[in-house]
Amino acid sequence: MTDDATLHIRGVNKTFLRTGKPSVEALRDIDLTVKDGEFVAIVGASGSGKSTLLRIIDGLMPASSGTIAVGSRAVSRPGPDRAMVFQNDSLLPWKTVIENVGYGLAIGGMARAEREAIARRFIELAGLRGFEHHYPHQLSGGMRQRVNVARALAVDPRILLLDEPFAALDAQTREIMQAELLSIWGRQKKTVVLITHQIDEAVFLSDRVVVFSARPGQIRAEIPIDLPRPRDLEVKRSLAFVQLVDEIWKLIEHEVRLGMSLAVD
Numbered sequence: 090m091t092d093d094a095t096l097h098i099r100g101v102n103k104t105f106l107r108t109g110k111p112s113v114e115a116l117r118d119i120d121l122t123v124k125d126g127e128f129v130a131i132v133g134a135s136g137s138g139k140s141t142l143l144r145i146i147d148g149l150m151p152a153s154s155g156t157i158a159v160g161s162r163a164v165s166r167p168g169p170d171r172a173m174v175f176q177n178d179s180l181l182p183w184k185t186v187i188e189n190v191g192y193g194l195a196i197g198g199m200a201r202a203e204r205e206a207i208a209r210r211f212i213e214l215a216g217l218r219g220f221e222h223h224y225p226h227q228l229s230g231g232m233r234q235r236v237n238v239a240r241a242l243a244v245d246p247r248i249l250l251l252d253e254p255f256a257a258l259d260a261q262t263r264e265i266m267q268a269e270l271l272s273i274w275g276r277q278k279k280t281v282v283l284i285t286h287q288i289d290e291a292v293f294l295s296d297r298v299v300v301f302s303a304r305p306g307q308i309r310a311e312i313p314i315d316l317p318r319p320r321d322l323e324v325k326r327s328l329a330f331v332q333l334v335d336e337i338w339k340l341i342e343h344e345v346r347l348g349m350s351l352a353v354d
């Protein structure tokens with residue numbers, strides 16, 4: 090496996106062909122490099138192809154054209170170097186927390202004792218110590234989403250792909266999760282691509298915010314976020330933070346309005 094976890098997205102296009110209906114051009118000419126250890130957030134109108142791009146990066150779906158590489162290695166299918174966290178928790182309801190967190194390792198063939206030891210480490214990191222043998226239905230939404238994040242981290246991916254991971258949470262839980270994610274990332278230094286509709290979440294977490302145009306998704310702007318790190322929730326009250334959120338909102342507002350008028354049947 091390559092040591093360099095830089096993500097290279099080159100000339101990616103995606104058009105969905107639909108039987109009996111017009112095709113949908115979702116992505117056009119996406120070129121993006123996410124450096125090893127960098128945290129990049131993607132924001133944009135609904136339907137601008139953000140989730141499609143993440144699925145292509147993860148290898149769940151092929152691009153119509155273009156390439157994805159991690160370091161010098163081209164990727165076209167899911168692999169242990171990338172892990173995805175979805176908006177809705179995707180836990181197995183019949184498995185306990187420790188079994189869910191160790192699930193990716195079990196699939197990889199790791200023996201029980203070893204994978205449980207690793208799972209315990211990530212359960213602890215996610216602040217879930219004491220809940221190892223609970224089932225998903227015994228946890229709150231925020232706790233389930235922490236299990237999802239722990240499960241993604243347990244396979245030790247070089248690249249973490251987060252598709253609106255906190256969208257289903259209430260505002261306070263979301264803020265706590267944002268701070269937790271930052272502290273985990275501060276220790277683990279993964280390459281991260283986060284999709285979010287919350288501009289303040291994008292600014293708070295990332296090194297760079299990429300703004301997508303309305304469909305077909307194209308990169309409209311890239312805004313470096315030069316707020317000092319480590320960041321805590323206090324930074325959200327600073328003038329620099331508010332100005333960045335405002336700048337990005339102005340960029341995206343026009344695209345959001347356009348996106349509303351482009352809904353697909």
Ligand SMILES: Nc1ncnc2c1ncn2[C@@H]1O[C@H](COP(=O)(O)OP(=O)(O)OP(=O)(O)O)[C@@H](O)[C@H]1O
Pocket residue numbers: 105107113114115133134135136137138139140141142304353
């Ligand atoms: N399997 C598919 N078949 C046909 N069209 C699709 C398919 N998946 C996505 N699309 C279309 O591609 C476009 C991009 O969808 P995508 O989910 O990537 O957007 P998004 O930016 O993630 O949206 P949101 O922010 O609402 O989640 C949309 O118009 C969507 O309807």
